Amino acid sequence: MDLVNRDKPSYNIFDYKWELITDSVMGGLSLGNLEAVNYEEGMFYKLTGSVSTKNNGGFIQFRSKVELEDNDYKGIEIEYRNNGSGKRYYVHITTIFTVLPWQYYEAILPSNRKWTSLKIPLSNFQKSHFYQPKQFSPKNIKTIGFAAIGGDFDAELDIKRIILYK
Secondary structure: OEOEOOOOOOEEOOOOEOEEEEHHHHOOOOEEEEEEEEEOOEEEEEEEEEEOOHHHOOEEEEEEEOOOOOOOOOEEEEEEEEOOOOOOEEEEEEEOOOOOOOOOEEEEOOOOOOOEEEEEEHHHOEEOOOOOOOOOOHHHEEEEEEEEEOOOEEEEEEEEEEEEEO
8 A cells, every 4th residue: 555645745645644743842953844846757755854952852754644444564665765874764653552752663764865665564663662562553553754863964865655565
């Protein structure tokens, strides 16, 4: 299932908006921008900004709600590229078990300047907080997002495809 709505790029296939979120919601100073970029071969999402750890900050991200009706999904496949800086980019998933803002499940997106396809089994996502269950069911997923986090750097992350696979 491809989550990208190519007819209405600001929304996913569940008709939920892709939202930009920065650490400013907690007083941080990171700045970000999200845009849907059209080019010859199609469209991709571009997350750019300045990640700052000042004032207890350190992230920018874009995410959207999802509504999965079954538990058959095994993972997520993403076609992406980033600025190749070696900085930290992640896929973040929140579930019904992640109530607080600093709770999520994450998987790293390795540094790569060229378009790269990466399959990540849901079982490979790591919990961010010890109170969360180690694993989660696909039906329990609330949001899927993409983050630049954990340092002071200029972020650039492009996402072309977001596929949930069975």
